[in-house]
Amino acid sequence: MAYETIVVETEDHVCLVRLNRPDALNALNDVLLGELVDALQAAQANDKVRCIVITGSEKAFAAGADIKMMSSKSFVDAFAGDLFGSEHDEIMRIRKPIIAAVSGYALGGGCELAMMCDFIIASETAKFGQPEINLGVVAGMGGTQRLTRAVGKAKAMDMNLTGRFMDATEAERAGLVSRVVPAKKLMEEAMSAADKIAEKSMITVAVVKEAVNRSFEVPLREGLLFERRVFHSLFATEDQKEGMDAFQEKRAAQFRDK
Ligand SMILES: CC(C)(O)CC(=O)SCCNC(=O)CCNC(=O)[C@H](O)C(C)(C)COP(=O)(O)OP(=O)(O)OC[C@H]1O[C@@H](n2cnc3c(N)ncnc32)[C@H](O)[C@@H]1OP(=O)(O)O
Numbered sequence: 001m002a003y004e005t006i007v008v009e010t011e012d013h014v015c016l017v018r019l020n021r022p023d024a025l026n027a028l029n030d031v032l033l034g035e036l037v038d039a040l041q042a043a044q045a046n047d048k049v050r051c052i053v054i055t056g057s058e059k060a061f062a063a064g065a066d067i068k069m070m071s072s073k074s075f076v077d078a079f080a081g082d083l084f085g086s087e088h089d090e091i092m093r094i095r096k097p098i099i100a101a102v103s104g105y106a107l108g109g110g111c112e113l114a115m116m117c118d119f120i121i122a123s124e125t126a127k128f129g130q131p132e133i134n135l136g137v138v139a140g141m142g143g144t145q146r147l148t149r150a151v152g153k154a155k156a157m158d159m160n161l162t163g164r165f166m167d168a169t170e171a172e173r174a175g176l177v178s179r180v181v182p183a184k185k186l187m188e189e190a191m192s193a194a195d196k197i198a199e200k201s202m203i204t205v206a207v208v209k210e211a212v213n214r215s216f217e218v219p220l221r222e223g224l225l226f227e228r229r230v231f232h233s234l235f236a237t238e239d240q241k242e243g244m245d246a247f248q249e250k251r252a253a254q255f256r257d258k
Contacts, residue, residue, distance in 0.1 A: 001042065005032040008039045013050040013198040014191060015043040018057075025063035026056045028109045032066075033087040040094045050198035050205075052094070053190050054117060055101040056110075058183060061126070064108025067135065084109065088141045091116050095206050097197050101190035102126045103183055107165070112141035115150065118209060120176065121190045122168045123183040128176060131163035149216055150176045201239035201255035 001008070007018040017039050019026040026032070036054075043049045056062055065084065073083065091113075100106075100117035107129045114120050114128070130143035138144060139160060148156035151166075151174040159166060168180045181189045197205060207230045215223045234240050238258040246253035 001038070003035045003039065005029075006035045006039060010043070010046070010049060012195065013048060014194040015039075015046070015049045015052045016191070017043075017052065017054045019055070019062055020057075022057055024066065025060035025105060026110065027063050027066040027068075028113070029066035029069045033084070037087055037090045040091060040098070044094050044096055049096065050202055051194040052096055052098045053101055053194050054098060054113070055103070055187065055190065057104065058125070059104040060110070061100065061102040061104060061106040062110030062113055063105045064110050064131070065140075084141050088116070095209065097205055097209055099190050099194055101186050102128075102177070103186050105129075108132050108139065108143065109141055112139060112143050112146070115142055115146040115176075118212075119178045121179045121181065121186065121193060122171060122177040123186040124168050124180055125183050126168040126171065126177070126180075127165040128159075128171050129163065129165035130160045131165075133161060134163045147176070150174070199255075201237070201243070202257040203237055203239060204234060207234065
């Protein structure tokens with residue numbers, strides 16, 4: 001499939017989606033978000049794909065929603081058209097693991113897109129922020145909600161109220177990103193993490209994603225019960241037998257996603 005604003009490459013079980021609007025620092029307009037959703041859904045449907053990586057350019061993962069596209073909208077346009085709502089919901093429906101590989105600016109919707117991914121690997125040049133307040137609006141795709149859960153109220157308030165950016169070191173310390181690497185190692189690190197995930201049982205991987213995400217939605221007692229039940233249910237899979245046999249036989253497991 002040919003896309004206008006993203007580049008998609010699938011190699012060795014990993015689908016790499018590169019946001020590609022260099023003239024606008026990958027600002028998220030309707031076309032880009034539509035193409036991103038199409039590409040993610042295609043990756044979800046492709047049995048060969050076991051992990052997805054989303055990245056941008058060296059200068060910007062994404063500098064937020066496209067301000068030029070939004071600026072003339074009325075309340076009715078935004079509300080009736082559910083501005084960014086459907087794309088957010090479609091991305092959250094992807095069951096395969098998604099890694100965000102972030103270099104440069106991840107601002108507004110860019111930071112929110114990174115947080116929709118399952119984890120973030122950042123280059124030393126990454127800058128995260130929710131500067132919507134400078135535009136007279138607030139975050140609309142998770143910047144007040146996911147960021148608060150990731151970094152706590154103090155930093156989330158600070159970023160959303162002042163619009164200041166967080167660098168990669170602060171983001172790692174605060175728990176927003178899982179690893180920070182030198183810029184030139186970013187893609188190697190992200191692809192190698194994706195390759196590692198691709199070796200696992202896809203059933204177990206999907207269960208991990210669902211269980212961790214559930215911890216954001218439900219009280220602890222319910223989350224723990226969900227975790228225990230899915231743990232129990234994995235004993236019905238061939239991959240559990242294979243994983244535990246392989247350990248005892250001192251060999252690498254050969255998972256068959258069954
Ligand atoms: C999703 C929601 C609901 O949460 C809402 C949002 O995301 S609102 C958007 C939040 N993001 C921002 O406010 C960031 C806006 N951009 C900047 O502040 C700066 O561009 C910068 C600090 C990221 C980089 O500055 P600089 O290096 O000086 O580059 P620029 O000359 O400013 O930008 C280059 C080029 O890209 C265009 N651009 C950048 N960001 C956006 C954007 N979000 N929407 C549309 N276009 C953007 C910028 O206008 C420049 O293009 P030209 O005007 O020169 O054609």
